[in-house]
Amino acid sequence: MINTNYSSLIMTRNLKKTYQNPAGEIQALKGINLVINQGEFVGIIGRSGAGKSTLINMLAGLDSITSGEVWVENVPIHAKNEDFLANWRGLKIGLIFQNFNLISTLSLLDNVMLPLDFSGQFNAKRSRDLAKKLFDEVGISEHIFKLPSGISGGQQQRTAIVRALINNPAIILADEPTGRLDSVTSESIMHIFEAQVIKGKTIIMVTHDESLIPRFSKVYFMEDGLIFPKNTSDKKLK
Numbered sequence: 001m002i003n004t005n006y007s008s009l010i011m012t013r014n015l016k017k018t019y020q021n022p023a024g025e026i027q028a029l030k031g032i033n034l035v036i037n038q039g040e041f042v043g044i045i046g047r048s049g050a051g052k053s054t055l056i057n058m059l060a061g062l063d064s065i066t067s068g069e070v071w072v073e074n075v076p077i078h079a080k081n082e083d084f085l086a087n088w089r090g091l092k093i094g095l096i097f098q099n100f101n102l103i104s105t106l107s108l109l110d111n112v113m114l115p116l117d118f119s120g121q122f123n124a125k126r127s128r129d130l131a132k133k134l135f136d137e138v139g140i141s142e143h144i145f146k147l148p149s150g151i152s153g154g155q156q157q158r159t160a161i162v163r164a165l166i167n168n169p170a171i172i173l174a175d176e177p178t179g180r181l182d183s184v185t186s187e188s189i190m191h192i193f194e195a196q197v198i199k200g201k202t203i204i205m206v207t208h209d210e211s212l213i214p215r216f217s218k219v220y221f222m223e224d225g226l227i228f229p230k231n232t233s234d235k236k237l238k
């Protein structure tokens with residue numbers, strides 16, 4: 001089903017997410033309206049618990065939407081089943097989880113090659129070469145045969161970044177991708193992301209690091225399940 005009214009790459013309409021906890025309901029997203037165009041580098045900042053990871057999960061179709069709509073490239077993500085979404089994610093989305101989500105029994109190299117296997121793009125030699133090039137770019141090529149437990153948090157984070165980029169995804173959703181990195185490594189990741197944007201990729205990046213704000217083409221603040229464009233909530237920054 002094509003909805004010809006929407007020309008933007010990503011759009012949400014009154015998106016809400018409520019979690020049921022033993023202690024009661026938590027409204028993590030209270031009505032998010034977002035329009036993101038192709039080629040944007042979008043920063044999302046906000047306090048812990050504001051709903052940033054929940055929003056990333058909803059954009060990736062990773063969890064059920066309580067109400068509202070999520071459209072990505074004219075695909076109604078809110079209306080698709082898990083089988084469709086798993087396949088779609090493999091082709092379109094590079095996802096960097098806040099907690100990395102590496103598979104503990106696989107080497108770093110095998111961790112990043114797994115998505116290629118799933119998306120049917122597997123060619124052993126080409127995939128390995130590409131993985132090694134990306135590991136080199138993020139500065140951890142000497143560790144690729146280790147298990148995640150044998151490397152630092154920052155090195156795990158860089159592995160998660162390589163895994164997100166290896167499918168050459170059109171959209172990169174990055175949840176605090178530099179949160180565990182020193183400033184030099186963080187800068188090298190920002191360069192990699194900027195090169196992706198120049199190639200026409202679209203990136204949505206959650207960060208606590210306000211010094212990165214000038215690097216984004218658009219910035220949103222999240223607070224208590226709501227989202228605000230930068231200019232309307234500057235005063236909330238402090």
Ligand SMILES: Nc1ncnc2c1ncn2[C@@H]1O[C@H](COP(=O)(O)OP(=O)(O)OP(=O)(O)O)[C@@H](O)[C@H]1O
Nearest residue numbers: 019020021026028047048049050051052053054055
């Ligand atoms: N799976 C879940 N089940 C129940 N409640 C959840 C779940 N995930 C998130 N929440 C709640 O939803 C709210 C938003 O959480 P979320 O993880 O999206 O925040 P965040 O902005 O990413 O925070 P942080 O900066 O700490 O990562 C919080 O109150 C959180 O406790």
Ligand SMILES: [Mg+2]
Nearest residue numbers: 052053054098
């Ligand atoms: Mg989070």
